[in-house]
Amino acid sequence: MAVYTQVPAEALADFLGRFDVGTLVSVKGIAEGVENSNYLVDTTDNRFILTLYEKRVAEGDLPFFMALLDHLAARGNPVPPAIPDREGRLIHELEGRPACLIRFLPGVSVTRPTPPQARAAGRAMAGMHAALADFIGERPNTLGYEAWMPLFDRCGSDLDTIDPALRPVLAAALEQVVPRWPKGGDQMVIHADLFPDNVLMRGDIVTGLIDFYFACTDLRLYDLAIMHSAWCFDPPGNHYQADVGQALIEGYAERFPLSMGERAILPTLAMGACIRFALTRAWDWLNTPADALVTRKDPRAYTRRLAFYANNGGQVFL
Ligand SMILES: Nc1ncnc2c1ncn2[C@@H]1O[C@H](COP(=O)(O)OP(=O)(O)OP(=O)(O)O)[C@@H](O)[C@H]1O
């Protein structure tokens, strides 16, 4: 998360007055993340996360996200539902932005996952997929494979200001991956951003799955490919951690065994994940407001992963 919209203490105290959550004790902006504005809020009763939805989250999608969190929480998944106000409303407006008060979950996100942590996280994703089998909501993936080329074009030659190698590398990958993207397949609602920073853990136990604001209808295995690309490399993307990768896949496959056909498409899906995150990181790099409390993420960490999957994808998922 990040802080793009400042919330004065008086406005927050008024806002909390709509809920049965006690009164404001303290509030702190959370610097992690890049998408929405987030605050850690302590009241006389409890601790909460206050999220103000920014740029990429459409207000009209919020009911879908809230229904998704309720569905998962009701089936025992460790996700944080939004807190209703006294009139039962979940979605509010604060400082001109859509806003929700969200249950705080314990745990910390790991930056260098160990194999046992990756195994537990793979299991947690499988548990989430199993629980979503009967979820009836749908949301198209606005950052799916059809959106990549237009986003690449919108970044245009500005990409060269980040690194002159970015444009040719991404152009070649788009040409390779987009025509091969599997059409149809096992589609369902997926998380689509289950990075280590969106999984809270205590030791090797998963205590929270958070940040569902990219959740969408897409290939189930694309969710696993996104997770693999995010969990199984050192943060700069220079080194693949084979033991972490193996544990992640095994943890997931306990519930959803992978067929040979599925293993064969995973390299393409993983390359697609790398294109998606390299492009959105590049776009954000070029368009982040100078005054936002946010740490920009390097798109090249994803072109390095892309090169790895292009060269080794076949072996990694066998
Ligand atoms: N429900 C929660 N309980 C506890 N901590 C939370 C909760 N939601 C968010 N956080 C904390 O806030 C941080 C940022 O949250 P989050 O990843 O949702 O932000 P974002 O801007 O959407 O980020 P991203 O760049 O991953 O899309 C998390 O790393 C976590 O520490």
Ligand SMILES: N[C@@H](CCO)C(=O)O
């Ligand atoms: N998890 C993403 C941010 C959300 O698009 C990244 O690290 O680039």
